[in-house]
Amino acid sequence: MSNGQWFPPEWSGRIRALARGELSVAPARRAATVMLLRDSTSAPDAPAGSRGPSVHMLRRRTSMAFAGGAYAYPGGGVDPRDDDRPVRWAGPGREVWARRLGVDAASAQAIVCAAVRETYEESGVLLAGETAGTVVGDTTGDDWEADRAALVDRELSFAEFLDRRGLTLRGDLLAAWTRWITPEFEPKRYDTWFFVAALPTGQRTRNSSTEADRTVWIRPTDAALGYDEGELLMMPPTVATLRQLQPYGSAAEAFEAAAGRDLAPVLAKPRVEGDEVVLSWPGQEEFTKRVPLRVPLGGGER
Numbered sequence: 001m002s003n004g005q006w007f008p009p010e011w012s013g014r015i016r017a018l019a020r021g022e023l024s025v026a027p028a029r030r031a032a033t034v035m036l037l038r039d040s041t042s043a044p045d046a047p048a049g050s051r052g053p054s055v056h057m058l059r060r061r062t063s064m065a066f067a068g069g070a071y072a073y074p075g076g077g078v079d080p081r082d083d084d085r086p087v088r089w090a091g092p093g094r095e096v097w098a099r100r101l102g103v104d105a106a107s108a109q110a111i112v113c114a115a116v117r118e119t120y121e122e123s124g125v126l127l128a129g130e131t132a133g134t135v136v137g138d139t140t141g142d143d144w145e146a147d148r149a150a151l152v153d154r155e156l157s158f159a160e161f162l163d164r165r166g167l168t169l170r171g172d173l174l175a176a177w178t179r180w181i182t183p184e185f186e187p188k189r190y191d192t193w194f195f196v197a198a199l200p201t202g203q204r205t206r207n208s209s210t211e212a213d214r215t216v217w218i219r220p221t222d223a224a225l226g227y228d229e230g231e232l233l234m235m236p237p238t239v240a241t242l243r244q245l246q247p248y249g250s251a252a253e254a255f256e257a258a259a260g261r262d263l264a265p266v267l268a269k270p271r272v273e274g275d276e277v278v279l280s281w282p283g284q285e286e287f288t289k290r291v292p293l294r295v296p297l298g299g300g301e302r
Helices: 010-019 094-101 105-123 142-152 158-165 220-228 236-245 251-260
Strands: 028-038 054-060 075-077 168-170 175-181 189-198 212-218 269-273 276-281 284-292
Touching (some): 094 175, 105 168, 142 158, 175 251
Antiparallel strands (some): 054 212, 269 276
């Protein structure tokens, strides 16, 4: 494999089974992930690839069953407890978010809560403040860590966390970017909304995730190049979003551009062509995979 596309060996057999109608499709759980951006300093006449914002990424531990060793953004599943619990809220209302995300208002609240919560759990950055116009400046300390651990362990919902801290969720600091759904042959599936956000002034990232062994700030161009050269392992949605971020010269530019982006779900579908099963993602030709429809003689279904 010349690039760093994550493609585990068991996928081939599952893709064949799905194409033959022999695989039960698991439901996709709602999820959210955040591309956290910060502006980098560089000379105005620097090459295009060395300009623009950096994005915060984490490397999943190789021991992880799903996408071990792959680079990704902070993110994870929605907590259904955040669907309808009252939340102090700044920025676009729930109905506005519902129209943008293509869901009902309760789901919109839970998805936005998941985006902010997962960013806090995995990077220590919290998009919330004591008022609608402020953001917390420091989330270190034993008391903050105790609450963060309770969130990770799901002993505390994010709505309860905000209420306990007297904080307002800053939904205006997030912008929806794209939406991807895990392929139907995967046993564990997510319907994931990707957001962009700028690192708030005064806050710093840290590796606070038990699922990651490394975190980096890296320009999208450099990260995509690392993937192209086979040095960085990534899943298709990560690579696609990195390429989409490359044209923007600042975090503010990318944030502003998000409003005009199409949020139609990207879902890979297999189709049979002759003696092959072709797996393709709509509008993402670079990720197309071809798998023999039948296992070669002497081979085994993996």
